[in-house]
Amino acid sequence: MDRKTHYDSILDRSKRIMWQDDCYMDLQSTSSLSSQAETDDVGWIQHHQDQLQRFTTTSFLEEMLTHLKKVDVLSLAEENKIKEAGRLHDQVTALTTIFTGKDTQGSDVLRGFIESSSSQVAKLIINYENMVKEHKEVLLRRYEQYKDRDSVSCSKLNISSRSLLLVDGLSDLQQKEHDLMQVGATRGGKRTHLRQLGLTKFLEPMTRVSFPPRVSLTVGVAGIGKTTWVRHFIRQWSRGAICADISFVLPFTFCELNALDKLSAERLIKMAFPHLTDPSLVLSSSCRTLLILDGLDEFRCTLNFSDAAPCSDPKKEVSIDDLITNIIRGNLLPDVAVWVTSRPGVASFIPGGLVDRVTEIPGFSPEDIQIFLNHHFSERDFASKIWAHLESHKTMMVMCYIPCICWIVADTLLYIMQSETESLPKTCTELYAHFCCMKAEVGEPRGREPVKMEQLHGSNRKLLANLGKLAFYGLLKHKYTFSEQDLRAYGVDLLLTQSSLGAGVLLRVESIIYTTYRFTHLTLQEFLGATFYHVSSKRAIFDLFSESTMSWPKIGFQNHFRSVFQHSQQAEDGHLDVFVRFLTGLLCPVALKPLSGLLTIGKDDGNQKAWAAGFLQGLLVSGGAVVSLRSVNLAYCLQELQHTELLRSVEEDLRLGSLAGKLTRAHCVVLGYLLHVSPHCSKQTNLTGSLNYATVKCLLPQLLYCTHLRLENNHFKDDVMELLGSLLSAKDCHIQKISLAENAIGNKGAKALSRALLVNRTLISLNLRNNNISSKGAKFLAEALKMNQVLVSINFQNNGIEEEGAQALAEVLQCNRKLVSLNIRKNTIGAGGAKRIADALRTNQTLTKLILCSNQLGDKGTIALAEALKFNHTLLSLQLQSNSISNRGMTALTKALQQNRGLVSLNLRENSIGVEGAKDMAHALKTNSSLRTLWLNDRRQTCDSYNLLFSIFPQCVQCFVCCLFSLQGVSAGTNGAIAMADALMSNQTLQTLDLRGNTVGMKGAKALANALKSNRSLKSLNLQENSLGMDGAIFIATALKGNHQLTYINLQGNGVGESGAKVISDAIRTNAPGCVVDI
Secondary structure, eight states: OOHHHHHHHHOOOOOOOOOOHHHHHHHHHHHHHHHHHHHHHHHHHHTTTHHHHHHHHHHHHHHOOOHHTTTSSSSSHHHHHHHHTTTTTHHHHHHHHHHSSSHHHHHHHHHHHHHHSSSHHHHHHHHHHHHHHHHHHEEEHHTTTTHOOOOOOOGGGSSSGGOEEEEOOHHHHOOOOOOOOEHHTTTTTTTTTTTTGGGGGGGSOOOOOSSOOOEEEEEETSSHHHHHHHHHHHHHHHSSOOOTOOOEEEEHHHHHHHHHHHHOOOHHHHOOOTTTHHHHHTTTTTTTEEEEOOOOGGSSSSSOTTTTTOOTTTTTEEHHHHHHHHHHHHHHTTEEEEEEEOOOHHHTOOGGOSSSSSEEOOOHHHHHHHHHHHHOOOGGGGHHHHHHHHHOEEEHHHHHHSSSHHHHHHHHHHHHHTSSSSSSSHHHHHHHHHHHHHHHHHTOTTTOOOGGGGOOOOOHHHHHHHHHHHHHHHHTTTTTOOOOHHHHTOOOOOGGGGGGGHHHHHHEESSOOOOOEESSSSHHHHHHHHHHHHHHHHTOOOOOSOOOSSOOOOOOOHHHHHHHHHHHHTTTTTTTTHHHHHHTTTTTTTHHHHGGTTTTOOOOOOOOHHHHHHHHHHHHHHSSSSSSSSHHHHHHHHHHTTTTTHHHHHHHHHHHHHOOOOOOOHHHHHHHHHHOOGGGSOOOOOTTTTHHHHHHHHHHHHTOOOOOEEEESSSHHHHHHHHHHHHSSSSOOOOEEEESSSSOOOOHHHHHHHHHHHHHHOOOOOEEEEEEEEEHHHHHHHHHHHOOOSEEEEEEETSSOOHHHEEEEEEOOOOOSOOOOOOOOOSHHHHHHHHHHHHHHHHHOSSSEOOOOOOOOHHHHHHHHHHHHTOOOOOEEEESSSSSHHHHHHHHHHHHHHHOSSSOOOEOSOOOOHHHHHHHHHHHHOOOOOOOEEEOOOTSHHHHHEEEETTGGGGGGTOOOOEEEEEEESSOOOHHHHHHHHHHHHOOOOOOOOOTTOOHHHHHHHHHHHHHEEEESOEEEESSSSOOOHHHHHHHHHHGGGGGOOEEEEESSSSSSSHHHHHHHHHHHHOOEEEEEOO
C-alpha cells in the first residue's frame, strides 16, 4: 500500500491499530522490499539460465570467476567445485546453482558484471530472448499476408501434410532440359526409392553421428511451390512450431538481391531487418542462424565459384554475386546455415561439393489432381468433366503435375464450361489463349451472352503486345523477373498492370528492399512471347532475335519460323522448347480464335499451317542417329499444330504391337514422344518384337524414363545388352521393371547387365526367361546381386545355369537382404543345386517365393529343401512341379510341414506321389496352420490318393485353412467327388475348387449339390467336362437356392444340350442372381 493510504487508515478511528503493530508493519514492509530485491536478482539468474548455458564460453566463464573472486563473493572452494563439474555446460550450471543460493550481494555482482560487459557473449545473454521474440513477430507480420495465397483449403494437399524428397544430386535431365520436358519425360512421377523429409526434420542430422547440413539446396520446376514452402517454413518457425534450435531465420529472395550492387553481409542484414541493430550478434557462432536464399534461377548474375574474389569479413563490401558466392562457399559466415531454392538447371551451377543436402519438391500425383479438382470444382459435376478431359489429353494431364499450372488449366476449363459457347481446348496453345481471354473478361457475367471480342478496350490489345515483347526478350536473356524500369522500357503502362488482364498475367512482388514483377508462370511468359513473335514475324524485316535493327535482313514469316527453330534446336538447355510449341500452335486457327480481339492477327488462308507441318516433318527425318529431347519436342509441336496423322499412326502400331520393321527415324522420334504422353505407355511400355540394335541405340535416351519396359522377343544379342547396360547404369534411369525374355542374351550380355546392377538404384524386377545364359553368366549376375540392394525379383527360367549357377545364386541368398522372388524353372540344377539353395534357405530371411519346377531335383533335392523348411519360416511359396518326386520326397516334405509356420503355397503337380505320400500329406495338414494353396493334380495318381486328402477336410477345419484346391484331370471319379462333398459339408475355408476333366457323374453331382446347400465358403466351382448330364447339372443348379456365396460356376462340356443349358442357366440366375455361369 502507498504511504498516503497507510496514514489515512491510521487516522480512521475505525481502522486504528496499536502502535506496536504499526511499527511492526513498517519493519515488515522494509524487510519485504529487501526480500523482493533479492528475489529479483535470483529471478534474473533463473530467467537467464538457458542463455547463460547456451552462450557462455570458456573464456567468458573464466572472466566471470576472476571478477567474482576479486570482489570476494566467490570462495576458492566454490571455484574449485565449479571447475571440477566437468564440461562447460555443467560448470555454468554449478555457477548458477551456487549464486541462486547466495545472498543478494553475490547475485548483484554476477548480474552487474554481465550487464556491464561489452562482449558479444554478454549481449546475447541479456538481449537474446527479446531479439528473437521481436524478430519472430516481424517475420510473422511480413509473411502472414501470403497465408491465404499459399494455403490450399484441402488438408491432403497442404504443405504441412507433404514431404520433400531427399536426392543424391541433380540428374542430367534436370540440369539440361526445360522444366516441362523434365515433367513430360518422367510423366510427373517421382522416383520411388527416394527418402522423404518433412519440414520438421529438414535441417536435422540424418544420423546420430552426423552434423546438420550447412548448405541445403531445394530444387523444383517453375510453379512447383518453392517460395510457398519457404514462406510456410518461416511462418511455422516464427510460431515456434518447428526448428526450435534455430535462433534466427533471415529470408531473402534473389528478386530483392537483383536491386543491389555492392554491400557487406552485415549491411545487407541491417537493410532487410532494421530491428536487428547488431547483426554481429545474429551472425556469431553462438547462435544457430539460417539464411534463406529463395529463387536462385531469378538472380541476374551468374555465380562464378572458380573466379570469385575470396572474402571472409562480414563488414567488407563486395559485389552482390561475390557476396552470395562466398557465403555458399563458406568463406563468409561459415557458422550460418544456408538454404538455397532454385529451378534445377540453374542449381547445377553450384558445385556439388559445397552442398550438404539436396531435396526436391514433388508435384501433384494423378490422385492429388483428382483431390484438387473435387475440392475446388465440385459444383455441377465440373470436377469429373475436367478430369475426363485431362484423361483424354495427356499433355495437359502431365502439365497439371505442377500445382500452379493445375490452377491455370482447371480454372480455364471451368470458364469455358460455364460459358457454354466453346468446345474444350485440345492443345495447350488453345488453352492458354482461352486463359488470356478469360483474364481480359474478368468481371463479365459467365454463362450468359458472351462478350464480343471487338468490344474489348484497346488498352488490353496494347498491354498484351507490350507484355509479349517483354516476355520474348526476357526469355532470350533467361530473365524471369522485371523491375518497373524494365516494364517502362518495353512500353508497359504500370497502371494497366493493375487491370484485370494485367493482374491476371503479371504478379507484383513487394519487399522491404525492392518491388519486382513476374509472369504468373513461366509457361505464360513463353505463351505471350510466342504471341509477340507470331504477330511481329509477319511484318519484321530483321532478325527478331536481335533487339537492335543491325542484323541481316530476314523477310517473311517462313524465314522467321525457320530461324526460331534453328535457335531452339541449338539451345543446349532447351529453354525455347515450350516457346516454339506455342508458336507452332498459334498457326492453328482454332487456337487463335480466342485472341482475335487481343492481337492484331490479320487474315490467314491456312497455307502457313500446311507449310509448317511439312517443315516439322522434314526436321524429324533430318536429325542425328540418336533421338534427343530436342527432336521429341518437334512431335510436341506437331501435336500443338493439330497435325497428328503420323502421331496417330505410330500410336496405333504401338497399341497393336506391330511396330516391327516400321521404325524409321521419324517414327522413332514420334515413339519417343508417345513414351511421354501415350496412355499405352503410362504403366507399361510394351516394345515386344519391335526393336533391333539400331532402333535401341536411336531410342536409348528416351527409354531412360520408362518405368516398366517390355523388350521381349526382339532377338537381342550381347551387343544390345551393352547398350541396355549403359541405360540401366545412368543416373537418370527410372526403369523399375524390365523384361528381356525370349531373346538371345548370352554370358557376355549377362556380364554387361551385371555391371549395370552394381550401380543401378531403381530396378526391382528383371526377367531373363528363355535366353542363353549358362552358369558363367549366372555367376556374373550373382556377383552383382551380392552388392545390389534394390532388385527384389529375378527370373532365370529356361536358361542353362545348372548346378554351378545354382551354387552362385545360393551364395547370393546368404548375403542379399532384398531379393524376395527367385525363378530358376527349367535350368537342370539337379539335386546338387537344390542342396546348395536349401543350405542358403536355412539362414535367408527375405526370400518369399522360390520356383524350382522342372529341374530334376528328385527325392534327394526335395529332402534337402524339406530340411531347410524346418528352419525357414519366411518362404511363402515353393513350386516343385515336374521334379520326379516320389513318396520318399513327399514324406520328407510332410514332416517339414508339421514344423513349418510360414509356407502358404506348395506346388507338387506332375510328380510321382502315390497313396503313401498322400496319406503323409493328409496327416501333415492336420497340424499345419499356414498352408492355403496346395497343388497335387497328376493323372498318374489314383483316386485313393485324393480320397485320403478329402477325408481329412472335416478333421482340420481349424488348422487347415486351404483357399484353393486344384484336381484338374486326376480322374477322381464319382467316389472322389462324394468324398470331396463330404469334406465340403464341414469345411468352411475352401474358396476355389477345380474339378475339371474328372468323371464325377450324376451321383457325384448330387453329392456336391447337397454339400453346396450347407457350405458357405466356396466362391468358385469348376465342373467342366465331368459327364454330369442334364440331371446332374439340374441338381447343382437347384442347390444354389440356399447358397449365396458362390460367384462363379462352370458347367461346360457336360452334355446338357442347348435347350438344357438355357433351363439350367435360368435356374441358376433365379436361385443365385450374383453368380456368373458358363454353360
